[in-house]
Each structure stands twice: as C-alpha cells, then as structure tokens.
Amino acid sequence: MNDIDTPDAAAHAAPGQAALDAKWLARAIDLATLNVSQGGGPFGAVIVRDGELIAEGQNRVTANLDPTAHAEVTAIRAACQAVGDFSLAGMTLYTSCEPCPLCLSASLWARLARVVFAADRDDAARGGFDDREFYELFARDRATWGMAVEAVRPENAPEPFDAWLALEARTDY
Numbered sequence: 377m378n379d380i381d382t383p384d385a386a387a388h389a390a391p392g393q394a395a396l397d398a399k400w401l402a403r404a405i406d407l408a409t410l411n412v413s414q415g416g417g418p419f420g421a422v423i424v425r426d427g428e429l430i431a432e433g434q435n436r437v438t439a440n441l442d443p444t445a446h447a448e449v450t451a452i453r454a455a456c457q458a459v460g461d462f463s464l465a466g467m468t469l470y471t472s473c474e475p476c477p478l479c480l481s482a483s484l485w486a487r488l489a490r491v492v493f494a495a496d497r498d499d500a501a502r503g504g505f506d507d508r509e510f511y512e513l514f515a516r517d518r519a520t521w522g523m524a525v526e527a528v529r530p531e532n533a534p535e536p537f538d539a540w541l542a543l544e545a546r547t548d549y
C-alpha cells in the first residue's frame with residue numbers, strides 16, 4: 377500500500393479520508409499495472425464523487441494512436457459522459473502517477489475539487505516518460521524549447537471572442 381498520509385495530505389484531508397484515498401489509489405495503481413499487459417502505458421486513474429466511483433481511465437496513447445489519451449484524460453472523458461456534464465466540480469481524481477502538465481490542465485478545466493497521486497514525476501522519468509521534463513520546460517523561456525511556439529496576430533485574431541461574447545445563449549465553461 378502507498379503511504380499517502382503525509383503532513384501535506386493530512387492538512388487537506390478529513391478524518392478517515394486517508395483510508396479512502398488509499399483504497400482509490402490502490403485501484404488506480406491496479407488499473408495502471410493491468411494496462412501494461414493490455415498494450416497500454418503504465419498509468420491508471422479513477423474519478424470519485426462522494427465516495428462513489430464515477431469513472432475509470434487507463435493510458436491508451438499507443439493503443440489508440442492518441443497522444444492525449446493519458447489515463448487522467450480518459451478518466452475525465454469517461455466521467456463527463458457518465459454524469460452528462462463538462463464539469464466535474466466536487467469530484468476527486470485519483471491517479472497512479474503525478475499528473476503531467478496536460479493532465480493537470482485537463483483537471484483544472486474539468487473543475488475537479490481534488491487530485492491525489494501515487495508515484496511522482498521522478499518515478500515517471502525512471503520509466504522513460506517526459507512528465508518531469510515538460511514541467512521543467514514550462515518553467516523556461518519558450519525561446520529555449522525544441523518546439524517553436526510562435527504568435528502571429530492577423531487583424532481578425534480576436535474576432536472569435538467577439539462572436540462568443542456577442543452570443544447571449546453561450547454556455548460558459
């Protein structure tokens with residue numbers, strides 16, 4: 377079992393929460409290990425609301441030819457379908473590994489209340505995954521990146537936002 381009862385976790389968790397966290401993290405880790413034997417990457421995740429399992433996810437990047445199919449993202453997609461909403465406000469994401477920047481951003485967009493992880497970015501690096509490197513990249517000037525990120529600003533660049541703001545019946549997210 378993982379020792380997740382750190383001072384930091386304890387500061388945010390209600391009494392009894394540590395045992396519940398351990399239970400859901402164990403499921404996420406099981407999903408991750410199982411996924412390795414099923415042609416996927418070593419990552420698993422579950423989404424829980426009020427102690428109830430809403431959805432599970434596994435890394436399907438290579439299996440689905442989808443670089444965004446990280447375990448957390450597949451769990452978020454499945455949870456949104458399960459509850460019929462693009463918001464997962466009030467829910468907790470348990471993941472077998474610290475979310476990479478993609479998964480952390482997806483978690484923020486999904487408005488999750490909590491993210492709890494087991495292995496960390498150093499464990500992922502040992503497994504050959506770039507999570508830590510991407511965190512380090514975001515802390516650096518983009519000019520130093522291997523991938524060019526270029527702002528080109530045609531006159532009508534803000535136009536889609538004008539259309540959005542003019543739409544009274546828009547669904548904000």
Ligand SMILES: Nc1nc2[nH]cnc2c(=O)[nH]1
Nearest residue numbers: 419435446447474475476
């Ligand atoms: N947390 C996490 N990190 C990854 N790095 C590569 N794939 C994944 C994934 O599915 N989850």
